[in-house]
Amino acid sequence: MAEKTISNEFTKGLWSENPIFRQLLGLCPTLAVTNAVVNGLAMGAATTFVLLFSSIVISSIKKLIPNQVRIASFIVVIATFVTVADRFLAAFFPDISKALGPYVPLIVVNCIILGRQEAFSSKNPVFRSIIDALGMGIGFTISLLILSSIREILGNGTFFGIPLTGAWFKPWLIMILPPGAFFTLGLLMGIFKYLDKKRK
Amino acid sequence: MNIYTRMIIVLTSIGLISGAFLAGVGTLTKNRIALNKQREINEAIMTVVSGAQISSKIYEERDLAVYKVNNEENELLGYAVYAGGVGFQDKIYLMFGVNPEITRIYSLTVLEQKETPGLGAKITSEKDFLQFWKNRDCTKEITLHKPAVNSPEQLSPSEVNIITGATISSEAVVNIVNLALEKIRALKNEGKL
Secondary structure, three states: OOOOHHHHHHOOOOOOOOOOOOOOOOOOHHHOOOHHHHHHHHHHHHHHHHHHHHHHHHHHHHOOOOHHHHHHHHHHHHHHHHHHHHHHHHHOOOOHHHHHHOOOOOHOOHHHHHHHHHHHOOOOOHHHHHHHHHHHHHHHHHHHHHHHHHHHHHOOOOEEOEOOOOOOOOOOHHHHHHHHHHHHHHHHHHHHHHHHHHHH | OHHHHHHHHHHHHHHHHHHHHHHHHHHHHHHHHHHHHHHHHHHHHHHHHHOOOEEEEEEEOOEEEEEEOOOOOOOOEEEEEEEEEEEEEEEEEEEEOOOOOOOEEEEEEEEEOOOOOOOOHHHHOOOOOHHHHHOOOOOOEEEEEEOOOHHHOOOOOOOOOOOOOOHHHHHHHHHHHHHHHHHHHHHHHHHOO
16 A cells, blocks of 8 residues: 555545455444434544543554564553543533433444554554544544434434424434444445545 | 564553553542532433432432431431333433322422433423322322323322323333332332332
């Protein structure tokens, strides 16, 4: 692969290597927490935070870590930042922390984060890793926002908790239940694929 | 350096540094998290016993806590009861206020639940569920009124409204309350309240 420019390193997370729509990574939290926009945003922000700081640490100490224990080391570093994010949410945003429930601690096993450490941060310098982590994190957050906006508007008639539709609108309950997550994700993935094909 | 020694040293150091870092974060956030919990309980007490000013925890066991609630003049207004039990998907934690004789429920609020969004989660909705819990006669067991009605006047004094499509969640709340009432009555008879 040819050397990528810094801007490429950033934008690949948004489109060509988008973690949700192209790499299909981290789908469990994606499906589970996108029933409201605020939850999607909080999950995206928490994941980006963990991804960014894990990438900084891993890319700085990559030369010290023996190959045989690299995964274990990555996981310990990731788990540390996840716990920080979890405590921070519980202390300062108790409502969001409650709504996300077990999905914050479960960021530890989000494949996007471990995947980026293994595929990128452990092979690239700190600055590039930061750019990569930001691109992937923001790509993930935007994808969650798209998914949760569709689900919240159709399933609850609100956006960020603000009522959008009048009394005439009967919310599609299924959209905020698990099947709605699968339907929406499937359709969006199809649209993404179609747009990508058209672009080429 | 031997590769095994290096592996041990690296993993141990990472573990130690992470542990120390987390201990710091834990200490910094611990008080605030406890404060959040306390504030939530206090707000709930104010909601379920109107005029509540001073409250103190007088009894606690697993899934049940009783708070004595007084007004500004230090007169006993009643008790706020924190209770938890099995819901449809996970445990439901709620709080309700009763008068000092435990014959009347002032009102009820749900603190924690993970019921189905849009169906069971309506147990937190004032319009669909909570308004029907105001001023219930609890000398008898609380029962559910099926099918759902639109206004509290259509219920008999010891009945509460069911949520259409969420029978299990509605029943769960009623069961938690009835069980808690039974327990606090027993406590009252033992002179512990």
